Amino acid sequence: MMIGGQKAANSLGIFKWRWGGESSLTTGLLGDVPPEIELSSYGRVPPSPSSESPSGLLNGETLNVEPIADLDLFFERLYSYYCEKGLWCIIIKWIVELLSLGFTICFSGFFLLFVDWNGLRNAKCGMDAFESGSKQCDLSEEALHQHPLTPLTLSKAIIVGYLGLFSIYWVFCFSRFFAQLKDTLGIRYFYYNSLQVTDNEIQTMPWATILERVVRLQISQQLCVVKDLTAHDVVMRLMRKENYLIGMLNKGVLAFPISTWVPGAGPTVKFGLGGMQHRLILTKTLEWTLNWCILQSMFDRNFCVRRDFISNPRTLKKRLMVVGLAMLLLSPFLVIFMLVFLFLRHAEQFYNHPSTASSRRWSNLAKWMFREFNEVDHLFKHRINSSVIHASEYLKQFPSPIISIVAKFISFVSGGFAAVLIIIAFLEESVLEGHIFGRNLFWYAAVLGTITAISRAAVTDELLVLDPQGAMSMVVQHTHYMPKRWRDKENTETVRIEFESLFQYTGIMLLEEMASIFLTPFLLLFVVPRRVDDILQFIADFTVDVEGVGHVCSFSVFDFQNHGNSNYGAPHNVPRDRRSSQGKMEKSFLSFQSSYPSWEPDAQGKQFLSNIRTFREQMLQVQGARHGSPLRAYSDRNGLLSMETQQNIPGTGYNMGSLWLLDTDQKIHPYLLDWIIPPEHTMCPVIGETP
Numbered sequence: 001m002m003i004g005g006q007k008a009a010n011s012l013g014i015f016k017w018r019w020g021g022e023s024s025l026t027t028g029l030l031g032d033v034p035p036e037i038e039l040s041s042y043g044r045v046p047p048s049p050s051s052e053s054p055s056g057l058l059n060g061e062t063l064n065v066e067p068i069a070d071l072d073l074f075f076e077r078l079y080s081y082y083c084e085k086g087l088w089c090i091i092i093k094w095i096v097e098l099l100s101l102g103f104t105i106c107f108s109g110f111f112l113l114f115v116d117w118n119g120l121r122n123a124k125c126g127m128d129a130f131e132s133g134s135k136q137c138d139l140s141e142e143a144l145h146q147h148p149l150t151p152l153t154l155s156k157a158i159i160v161g162y163l164g165l166f167s168i169y170w171v172f173c174f175s176r177f178f179a180q181l182k183d184t185l186g187i188r189y190f191y192y193n194s195l196q197v198t199d200n201e202i203q204t205m206p207w208a209t210i211l212e213r214v215v216r217l218q219i220s221q222q223l224c225v226v227k228d229l230t231a232h233d234v235v236m237r238l239m240r241k242e243n244y245l246i247g248m249l250n251k252g253v254l255a256f257p258i259s260t261w262v263p264g265a266g267p268t269v270k271f272g273l274g275g276m277q278h279r280l281i282l283t284k285t286l287e288w289t290l291n292w293c294i295l296q297s298m299f300d301r302n303f304c305v306r307r308d309f310i311s312n313p314r315t316l317k318k319r320l321m322v323v324g325l326a327m328l329l330l331s332p333f334l335v336i337f338m339l340v341f342l343f344l345r346h347a348e349q350f351y352n353h354p355s356t357a358s359s360r361r362w363s364n365l366a367k368w369m370f371r372e373f374n375e376v377d378h379l380f381k382h383r384i385n386s387s388v389i390h391a392s393e394y395l396k397q398f399p400s401p402i403i404s405i406v407a408k409f410i411s412f413v414s415g416g417f418a419a420v421l422i423i424i425a426f427l428e429e430s431v432l433e434g435h436i437f438g439r440n441l442f443w444y445a446a447v448l449g450t451i452t453a454i455s456r457a458a459v460t461d462e463l464l465v466l467d468p469q470g471a472m473s474m475v476v477q478h479t480h481y482m483p484k485r486w487r488d489k490e491n492t493e494t495v496r497i498e499f500e501s502l503f504q505y506t507g508i509m510l511l512e513e514m515a516s517i518f519l520t521p522f523l524l525l526f527v528v529p530r531r532v533d534d535i536l537q538f539i540a541d542f543t544v545d546v547e548g549v550g551h552v553c554s555f556s557v558f559d560f561q562n563h564g565n566s567n568y569g570a571p572h573n574v575p576r577d578r579r580s581s582q583g584k585m586e587k588s589f590l591s592f593q594s595s596y597p598s599w600e601p602d603a604q605g606k607q608f609l610s611n612i613r614t615f616r617e618q619m620l621q622v623q624g625a626r627h628g629s630p631l632r633a634y635s636d637r638n639g640l641l642s643m644e645t646q647q648n649i650p651g652t653g654y655n656m657g658s659l660w661l662l663d664t665d666q667k668i669h670p671y672l673l674d675w676i677i678p679p680e681h682t683m684c685p686v687i688g689e690t691p
Contacts, residue, residue, distance in 0.1 A: 072237050081187045083378050086199030094177050101170050108340040109163045113148040162333040208596050227548040231599045235374045236552050241295035243373050243553040250584045253538045255280050256527045263512040266365045267498050282365040283516035293319050303550030313536055317529040324524025334517050359506050366502035370479045372588035373556040387478030391503045394471040398496050407458035418448040480587045555580055558589045560604040571607040
């Protein structure tokens with residue numbers, strides 16, 4: 001996509017922020033001059049009566065004259081249909097989701113209202129009833145309330161409110177099922193008749209191939225009448241809102257003055273007055289509210305940022321506070337639903353595989369920090385899921401001898417008792433029904449088995465080879481995240497702690513998400529409104545108008561002239577406040593080029609690729625020449641050529657430290673940029689790092 005197709009980029013004057021008083025837009029945007037053509041009216045152009053059917057259509061059919069009311073929504077549905085793998089997969093998924101939601105509501109209503117837990121605890125059944133001489137219990141009489149709402153207490157009123165609220169939501173989802181079915185059938189028709197792709201082919205066809213067919217279809221059926229859309233244009237539409245969220249996190253806009261103990265708090269990106277740390281935070285609940293309050297509200301029907309949204313920060317502050325208050329009122333109901341949902345989803349897993357609670361995964365904040373501009377969801381999931389095993393290996397480089405010793409002892413003791421119970425079961429199974437301290441031996445066997453599994457998971461592998469730098473390099477290969485403050489410090493406690501804040505225990509993450517239900521209202525009422533000016537300033541500074549696409553985050557355009565960082569190989573170098581942090585835009589460009597090889601970048605993009613290839617060739621020349629430099633080169637089992645040196649590379653202006661290159665397919669990969677270290681005298685701290 002050519003940057004020349006942009007109209008009035010902010011750096012060229014689209015937005016202007018006036019700090020002295022009320023915020024406003026420039027005259028050009030505030031004026032009532034309508035756009036040349038409304039993007040929401042893009043559609044297929046009807047042919048003239050004398051024209052022949054385009055060769056790209058089937059059976060000589062004419063172009064569909066019905067316009068696409070919303071191209072963004074159309075491409076979102078197109079991509080969603082691809083990700084969900086066809087019509088029947090979508091229908092079955094919807095049915096299962098409705099059944100799951102209905103089961104959760106009924107399950108929680110039964111056990112929270114009808115079950116008498118005191119009666120269930122005191123019921124005499126089995127051997128207890130025989131030993132006490134009483135008759136066998138009837139749970140339907142002893143453990144169920146005949147009149148569950150009598151008396152009506154506050155807790156029961158909250159439960160009834162929860163059931164009513166989510167029952168209404170279930171009816172809404174049920175109605176939406178039929179409303180969306182028509183649109184889904186339309187997308188299926190488009191796949192079958194316009195793209196010539198069946199549901200069976202979608203199962204294995206790459207997304208890039210689908211996008212190539214869409215681009216070719218643009219020639220015959222003008223989905224957009226302003227210009228021929230490229231793969232870059234389509235993906236920018238798909239990720240119009242997500243790119244803004246990625247950019248805000250990258251530039252530290254969503255960093256708040258919170259303490260490290262706050263659930264979900266991430267790395268520190270800057271320091272405020274009095275040394276107060278501003279930390280990134282983005283739990284799923286906060287992400288949903290910010291998406292609704294900001295990203296879903298900032299665009300008009302022409303896919304342009306609304307004038308009143310930028311010029312009236314008070315409106316956004318009020319919206320955030322109203323949503324925060326509403327969430328505070330709904331939080332008791334949301335907590336009940338979350339408790340029941342998490343219980344149904346994880347209870348059996350934790351019971352049969354207790355070590356699952358000690359497994360780790362990336363936090364929601366980490367996923368958005370790692371995600372790159374214009375990286376669609378399924379490609380990102382594939383990349384980030386591949387990093388989990390390497391991230392676990394990195395944390396294993398920091399064994400805790402004390403914890404390992406204690407865990408071995410606990411495992412030894414609990415395992416011994418569990419072994420005795422197993423022997424008893426072999427000799428006489430009925431003995432396990434005996435009681436000790438009011439509990440039968442079956443209960444003790446379950447508890448001891450759980451303790452043994454958890455303690456064994458905490459024991460460190462004694463044969464593990466400690467290599468933090470090597471393990472981190474494998475993580476970076478997939479995450480593309482390597483801040484300067486981590487470089488050459490992979491074996492330090494500071495980096496480990498920050499890494500753990502992004503790669504957390506599954507059990508801890510579930511608790512944090514529960515806590516975020518109460519934390520998010522507090523943030524929306526008292527913390528986030530203070531950052532509204534910075535949020536709107538970011539939108540004003542980093543918004544461009546791309547012909548045929550509308551307003552998008554300027555980082556997603558890959559505009560090296562306005563956002564380039566020469567430290568990462570860009571052909572231009574701009575001030576720090578105008579470029580992405582840690583080479584995010586440059587890495588995103590490489591990822592996009594790798595994912596869509598048929599896409600043709602503009603002249604600046606080609607120059608960037610040329611710079612990186614030249615640098616790599618110089619690295620290979622250094623490897624061949626050596627000249628007694630402290631250089632080590634070797635290939636690992638994945639075909640990666642690792643080169644390590646600390647010398648200055650002649651003619652490049654770079655120092656090298658652990659550069660990873662792919663030796664087999666000769667492609668340039670984004671993680672390469674993480675290991676290009678600029679000379680010390682030109683290094684400047686990335687955003688959030690103190691000088």
